[in-house]
Amino acid sequence: MxxxxxxxxxxxxxxxxxxxxxxxxSKKDVVYFQDAQDYETIVSDNSHNNTFKIDDVLSINVSTLDAEASLPFNVFKGIQGNGSRPEQLDYIVDKQGNIDFPVLGEVKLLGLTPEETKKMLKEKLQPYLKNPIINIRLVNFTVTILGQVNNPGTYFANGEQITILEAIGLANDLNIKGMRNNVLVIRDFNGTKVYTRIDLTSKDALNSPVYYLTQNDVVYVQPNKSAVTSSTxxxxxxxxxxxxxxxxxxxxxxxx
Structure with a gap:
């Protein structure tokens, strides 16, 4: 007994x-693009053109063959002298979507792409300059990666676009406890927050509206079942x- x-x-x-x-x-919890077949060719029509938003910080440089002629259309910090060129100031898109451009005054950039902005500025500068060259760079193109990634944080994006996979790569990938089929992207459209989810385990992610990120997007990777279980x-x-x-x-x- x-x-x-x-x-x-x-x-x-x-x-x-x-x-x-x-x-x-299981394997299904951690593998990306599980439904992609060997040697499968995927043609994506997911195009992306970044547009300027309120509070964007832009670097705009105007140049011509005549450096003296283009000088009034560039704003510098300090006074140019002794053969040195002072630091060029950036432009901030205000709450009305405008920047204050030298000589031209207020110029509306809200919703325009960099290429559209170049074309518009060239047209406005034609009365003053011959064949001006416009260079535009988005200074504040950052994305924030939070949640179940190996190195969460805010990262600067080089160039004019970045995919969600590249952004996750900057954060050294999702850890084993990240939910890959339900990644949340929080996007700000001039004060309006839009929440969109993307399934990175499916090849359809390539056609998601958030596959290409925009400036100041926040990517949040929530914990999977394993993480929730281990937390208890x-x-x-x-x-x-x-x-x-x-x-x-x-x-x-x-x-x-």
Missing amino acids: IRKKIELSTYLVLVVIGLVVTSCG LDNRAGVAISIASLLITTTLILIR
Whole structure:
């Protein structure tokens, strides 16, 4: 009788420990583009043209063969002299979507792409300059990666566009506990927040409206089932140890 009670107690201890350490996970939770076949050619028509938003910081440089003629159309910090060129100031898109451009005054950039802005400025500068060259760079093109990634943070994007995969690469990829089929992108359209989810386990992600990120996008990777389960292991372990101790104590009393 006592032996049966000991065996029962041992079985219960093992069951409790098993419940604590057991967690589920599968290949489907961590593999990207699972439905892409070998040698499959995917032609994506997902085009992206970045447009300027309120509070964007832009570097705009105007140049011509006649450097003196183009000088009034560039704003510099300090005074040029002694053969040195002072630092050029950036432009900030105000709440009305405008920048204050030298000589031209207020110029509306809100919603324009860099190429559209170049074309528009060239037209406006034709009365003053011959064949002006316009260079535009978005200074504040950053994306923020949060959640279950190896290095969360805010990252600067080089160039005029960045994909969500490239952004995740900057954060050294999702960790094993990141939910790859339900990644959230938070995008700001001049004060209006838009929330869009993308499934990185499917090749259809290439056609998602958030596959190409825009400036100041926030990417949040939420925890998967494994992460949620492991977050409660400490509490479960404490309960399991208490139950196991009680069962062992009870068994020892029965043996006597």
